[in-house]
Amino acid sequence: MADTHLHPRHPIDGTPEKKKVAVGTSIGATIETYDFIGFGTAAALYFNDVFFPASDPLSGTLLSFATLGIGFAVRPLGGIIGGYLGDKIGRKPVLVGSLLLMGVATVLIGVLPTYQQVGIWAGVLLVAVRVVQGLAFGAEWGGAILMCFEHAPWRRRGLYTGITQAGFPVGLLLANLAFLISVPLGEQWAWRVPFLLSVVLIVVGIVIRLKIEESPEFEELKEGGEIVKNPLLQVLRDDWRNVLRAFCLRITETAGYAVTVTFMLSYLTSEKLADRSVTLAGLMLAAGIGIAATTLWGALTDKIGRRPVYLLGTAITLVWGVPMFLMVNTGAAAWIVVAFVISYAVCQNSLAGVQGAWFSELFAARTRTSGASLAYQLSAVVSGFTPLLATALYASFGWIGPAALVSAYGLLGLFATLVTRETWGPDERARVAALELATNTEEGRTAR
DSSP states (O other), X not given: OTTTTOOTTSOSSOOHHHHHHHHHHHHHHHHHXXXXXXXXXXXXXXXXXXXXXXXXXXXXXXXXXXXXXXHHHTHHXXXXXXXXXXXXXXXXXXXXXXXXXXXXXXXXXXXXXXXXXXXXHHHHHHHHHHHHHHHHHHHHHHXXXXXXXXXXXXXXXXXXXXXXXXXXXXXXXXXXXXHHHHGGGOHHHHTHHHHXXXXXXHHHHHHHHHTSOOOHHHHHHHHTTOOOSOHHHHHHHHSHHHHHHHHHHHHHHHHHHIIIIIIHHHHHHHTTSSOHHXXXXXXXXXXXXXXXXXXXXXXXXXXXXHHHHHHHHHHHHHHHHHHHHHHHTTOOHHXXXXXXXXXXXXXXXXXXXXXXXXXXXXXXXXXXXXXXXHHHHHHHHHHHTHHHHHHHHHHHHTTHHHHHXXXXXXXXXXXXXXXXXXXXXXXXXXXXXXXXXXXXXXXXXXXX
């Protein structure tokens, strides 16, 4: 199993086509994140007033985050469906289909009636489109990251998948930029505009993804008649330990984000520590830095391995909760911005930049989409309801409750990192270096 990812069809060097795949999957991730994170931002800043105004402020926030959590709860189902289809019919159809489904659901959010217009049905309709969003996003990650991974050269898979993962902070930046620009429009339109604008991004993304070639590893499996009858059952039977390990690794990153960013937006606003423009501007700066950070963290794993970088990220997360709240509780804009940057560019991005390559390398090609997608999206159930949990902890214990939650997630990730095997250690790097030398020598002889 240790060598399942050292596939003969992985190119030694990147080609223009391979680089186009990295950019194409990254752009898709950007669009998907713009849509999905836009909902989280709207839930934190607007939805308690627009869809749940009959409740008191705290209850309205809880209902908004519960709606946010529903979308995360169905993501494992989307991951299962997308993973199954990715291992059965190919990575590319999943890429295009998930993006189209996400686009339709997101535009529908932008035209939903409010509570004042249709009463309780406003919340019901919001939940319905949120479910569709969650299914689409659940299918998206496995298709995008594995398409990039299976096209990438051996010694640059961390970099290439890091570029794909960097699409997420790009989407975060664009989503919050859209909200920042729309704030002057007033609450009636401020939350609608970002969702409606996504239609332009969706069209661009679909055009790009239609031009991407299918994964070479999947094509070889298809040609050799090695397509698994039921990849989900096989990965659960043969590789459930790696599914569990990747699940725990992912929780630290995604659930930690749910506290340090999603909950934090609501906390800063409700406690009047900063207005919406300041919080969105701080998050945008963090996302801008995160674009480079995610790519660089991924590239670093190509040099020193996947596990050392993940150990660093989880260790920082373990001790970050209390200092983060001490910074933002000052109410000083500069400290709030610094807190966002450390939370996102260091704690979150150091983990996200590793996941694309590491999770892919844990599974064989014939069940890779099912295994990686299942682990990745199961963790979304935890992260989806984390803002709700953080709000409840805050109501009971004050800010120390959410701070302790961040540390708990960091501890879980640290333990999971220690029990997960290194897939790109010195032995693997030496083998690839030897193969590159042999290939270059052979090419030199042929040229002569």
